[in-house]
Amino acid sequence: MTFPANRKGLDFFFYPETLAIVGVSTGPTAWSAGAMYFESLRLFGYQGRIYLVNRKGGDFNGMRLYPRLVDLPETPDLVLCCIAREFIPALMDECVAKGVKAVSIFTGGFSERTGNEGRRLEQEIVSRAKAGGVRVLGPNCLGPFCPEVRLSPGTEFPQGSGPIGFISQSGGNAINFIRASSQRGIRLNKGISFGNASDINESDLLEYMANDPGISIIVMYLEGVKDGRRFLQTLKEAVKKKPVAIFKGGVTEAGAGAAASHSGSLAGSGRVWDALCRQTGVVQVDSLEELIDSVVTFRFLPLLKGRRVGLVGMTGGATVQAADDCAEGGLVLPKLSRDIEDELRRHFNNDPGLILHNPIDESTHGFTDGIYWPLKIMQKADVDFLIVHIPMGMFLLPRAISEVTSLKVLVNDVVRMHQEGSMPMAVVISHTILPETRVAAIECQETLAAAGLPVYGSVSGAARAIDRFIRYYAWRVEV
Amino acid sequence: MTFPANRKGLDFFFYPETLAIVGVSTGPTAWSAGAMYFESLRLFGYQGRIYLVNRKGGDFNGMRLYPRLVDLPETPDLVLCCIAREFIPALMDECVAKGVKAVSIFTGGFSERTGNEGRRLEQEIVSRAKAGGVRVLGPNCLGPFCPEVRLSPGTEFPQGSGPIGFISQSGGNAINFIRASSQRGIRLNKGISFGNASDINESDLLEYMANDPGISIIVMYLEGVKDGRRFLQTLKEAVKKKPVAIFKGGVTEAGAGAAASHSGSLAGSGRVWDALCRQTGVVQVDSLEELIDSVVTFRFLPLLKGRRVGLVGMTGGATVQAADDCAEGGLVLPKLSRDIEDELRRHFNNDPGLILHNPIDESTHGFTDGIYWPLKIMQKADVDFLIVHIPMGMFLLPRAISEVTSLKVLVNDVVRMHQEGSMPMAVVISHTILPETRVAAIECQETLAAAGLPVYGSVSGAARAIDRFIRYYAWRVEV
Numbered sequence: 001m002t003f004p005a006n007r008k009g010l011d012f013f014f015y016p017e018t019l020a021i022v023g024v025s026t027g028p029t030a031w032s033a034g035a036m037y038f039e040s041l042r043l044f045g046y047q048g049r050i051y052l053v054n055r056k057g058g059d060f061n062g063m064r065l066y067p068r069l070v071d072l073p074e075t076p077d078l079v080l081c082c083i084a085r086e087f088i089p090a091l092m093d094e095c096v097a098k099g100v101k102a103v104s105i106f107t108g109g110f111s112e113r114t115g116n117e118g119r120r121l122e123q124e125i126v127s128r129a130k131a132g133g134v135r136v137l138g139p140n141c142l143g144p145f146c147p148e149v150r151l152s153p154g155t156e157f158p159q160g161s162g163p164i165g166f167i168s169q170s171g172g173n174a175i176n177f178i179r180a181s182s183q184r185g186i187r188l189n190k191g192i193s194f195g196n197a198s199d200i201n202e203s204d205l206l207e208y209m210a211n212d213p214g215i216s217i218i219v220m221y222l223e224g225v226k227d228g229r230r231f232l233q234t235l236k237e238a239v240k241k242k243p244v245a246i247f248k249g250g251v252t253e254a255g256a257g258a259a260a261s262h263s264g265s266l267a268g269s270g271r272v273w274d275a276l277c278r279q280t281g282v283v284q285v286d287s288l289e290e291l292i293d294s295v296v297t298f299r300f301l302p303l304l305k306g307r308r309v310g311l312v313g314m315t316g317g318a319t320v321q322a323a324d325d326c327a328e329g330g331l332v333l334p335k336l337s338r339d340i341e342d343e344l345r346r347h348f349n350n351d352p353g354l355i356l357h358n359p360i361d362e363s364t365h366g367f368t369d370g371i372y373w374p375l376k377i378m379q380k381a382d383v384d385f386l387i388v389h390i391p392m393g394m395f396l397l398p399r400a401i402s403e404v405t406s407l408k409v410l411v412n413d414v415v416r417m418h419q420e421g422s423m424p425m426a427v428v429i430s431h432t433i434l435p436e437t438r439v440a441a442i443e444c445q446e447t448l449a450a451a452g453l454p455v456y457g458s459v460s461g462a463a464r465a466i467d468r469f470i471r472y473y474a475w476r477v478e479v
Numbered sequence: 480m481t482f483p484a485n486r487k488g489l490d491f492f493f494y495p496e497t498l499a500i501v502g503v504s505t506g507p508t509a510w511s512a513g514a515m516y517f518e519s520l521r522l523f524g525y526q527g528r529i530y531l532v533n534r535k536g537g538d539f540n541g542m543r544l545y546p547r548l549v550d551l552p553e554t555p556d557l558v559l560c561c562i563a564r565e566f567i568p569a570l571m572d573e574c575v576a577k578g579v580k581a582v583s584i585f586t587g588g589f590s591e592r593t594g595n596e597g598r599r600l601e602q603e604i605v606s607r608a609k610a611g612g613v614r615v616l617g618p619n620c621l622g623p624f625c626p627e628v629r630l631s632p633g634t635e636f637p638q639g640s641g642p643i644g645f646i647s648q649s650g651g652n653a654i655n656f657i658r659a660s661s662q663r664g665i666r667l668n669k670g671i672s673f674g675n676a677s678d679i680n681e682s683d684l685l686e687y688m689a690n691d692p693g694i695s696i697i698v699m700y701l702e703g704v705k706d707g708r709r710f711l712q713t714l715k716e717a718v719k720k721k722p723v724a725i726f727k728g729g730v731t732e733a734g735a736g737a738a739a740s741h742s743g744s745l746a747g748s749g750r751v752w753d754a755l756c757r758q759t760g761v762v763q764v765d766s767l768e769e770l771i772d773s774v775v776t777f778r779f780l781p782l783l784k785g786r787r788v789g790l791v792g793m794t795g796g797a798t799v800q801a802a803d804d805c806a807e808g809g810l811v812l813p814k815l816s817r818d819i820e821d822e823l824r825r826h827f828n829n830d831p832g833l834i835l836h837n838p839i840d841e842s843t844h845g846f847t848d849g850i851y852w853p854l855k856i857m858q859k860a861d862v863d864f865l866i867v868h869i870p871m872g873m874f875l876l877p878r879a880i881s882e883v884t885s886l887k888v889l890v891n892d893v894v895r896m897h898q899e900g901s902m903p904m905a906v907v908i909s910h911t912i913l914p915e916t917r918v919a920a921i922e923c924q925e926t927l928a929a930a931g932l933p934v935y936g937s938v939s940g941a942a943r944a945i946d947r948f949i950r951y952y953a954w955r956v957e958v
Contacts, residue, residue: 176912223796316651316740319741320702324728433655438918
């Protein structure tokens, strides 16, 4: 795409036409943030123009190193700052002088650190920037990700753009979320890691994404909230427009202490947070894994009429636990009608070793014969949706059939049924043990997601996420 | 080893010198339980003698097929029965006539099925067997596993023998447990899947393993209990001798319905089960994954003086969540002394981006420089044990260093410190996303376990398991 016209405010973080990386180390150090940004942008195919700044001058991988920001031949929209903290206040003056709109500061060692020096420096940076009309992201953050213009702070991120907005206080959690969710079909419209929130905070970003027409689902990882009243108000508005799922770190005293050291956050008590979530209709989750389960659900599961699930799985022990997991997750497993049960029984030639009245355990039949026909029969069941559970590593197969072969047959059958049928389906691939099965499971997740199916790593994760999905829409229609 | 002398009772299930598989199908069917047993025993190197029975006679893979059990040239200690249910009562008469001691029935379709025919047949089988002095395992079970004599019902199980006894009502869960726990260093002394418990039940097996000197930790997966009073009494005795960890399936109504169909179990209410566990000091867990976390802990973690943990990890967001997970799991994270903190700070050249007062986030330093020296410093900390957290997929590395390289360096450092130091350590490898990292993580788990270290897939799993471990020994010293 071309860069949008009439950019203003936070647009300059996501759609910079020109970008400067300040602090590209040329020494023999194994790891330089500036070099990493440069490499990531090049590999990802960033569509704007890049300039590199290093006070010593010279060149880096064929690119000229400008000694100072003010030496650049044009004004960068965005500056990615990787220099030592004590030099950053002066850099802000240069940014003001040059007319830069946006600065993202990777460097750490500010308000997240004990001692006053970091806090003082952070205030100094923000006050110089603000006085000159420059907006600051961070410090202590990874910065923006916008696949539309191929702006990426990291490698091994997916190239495509999707309808998800992701706001993360932590850079590491952002990296993990983007990579892990991509294997389950999630593509971001925009992502941002915002660190200490010295200037731009969670409310600014939430408001921006709530008003972004390219974003239909917002996902957040927070450690603290800068202005509780404003955040509550912003959240209330956002949640009426689109689902907002939040994982809050630092809910225990130990976690809050770590959060203070990580992003300088005052984490607040878990109880206050719970109360805030109940007031707003936000989708509250308890781990990064649950955040991914939730975004997958909102992205791929169609609206459901209710919480009555038909659970179709394989092997008895796994099916007993899956039924417990569904019930504990708030789902309901109604008994099947006699007609459906009889049809299933006939299909399986009256094999006595099966469970056929919801949950359904089709035992090894699934692994050897696939799952198309049982799912076809279940299309007629009086339930609101199906969970298809494929537990690997629970059975003994004839040596002619590998787990991988079996998994792929099952996944193809689910995709085929999804294309032909109308019953909403969620898929769980669990209990992967053998190395080759683990690798194949990743491919199969991608196949399922490409067909538009939500896929999970455990029945308990799926059940909890679907329960939250149902509760969000029940809340929304009442508002 | 040679088969033990003076075998009696259940010994014949685990140490059969001669074994007959009845019902080895020779047709073109893709899957035959009898053929699977035969193949597994051959591949695993079973040290006794095998006979095959098929009413049509002939031969199978070069082995003679005897038309009837009574035709065998000697009396098998154990019969593995895979024929259709209606022929089994007559087989029991043959077993009695031949002097067989033990029968394990794979065939399903008995008391776990609705309708009276299955229940009637099951009673008929047990009454004929008991009258003739034959003990029955199952029906609807996978049977015994005893690596000492290379008796195995499945492939891809580890060959070695260890101090664990595993009792599972489900065959699938047994398969999964054996395979998955083996990647974390667990080796069974004996395992058994017992299905419907028509004759031999959970109390018989628990009592047997409680008295087995080769077993120091007992692990169970149950769906129901046949005789509550006897089980309570047996459990009370067992738990005084060795830890017993139990995962109970069928704790919700939906799960109990599935359990009834899977193993004919009356699952009972979750509340009654909770009360029973509290009375006995049993280690109660809520999933198969937690059962594996528990057995790994009891197997590899040394006794702890208390629940004060030093948490050493990498990247901020992962460390905040890890601290929350430890606290929520019941562990305590004391602040480090000023001396230790200063020493860590000096080691990291005053890098301001780190968290260094428990939890410790050494950020990317760990991934590029390893973890030996921080762990060395932490040997002196005033905590009872360390959790070393290696979260993959949370960081951006220079392209010269792959995640796999980094993981292996970290794991080698942990092993080295474990050999040199005295502080108990638990290791978590989490957030594996890239396919090559997932495969390498399995290898690394095996390396850590071989060095005698407990290894987990999540900090929350580790914390919960270690809390249960501490509570078990606290309970035991009070009894």
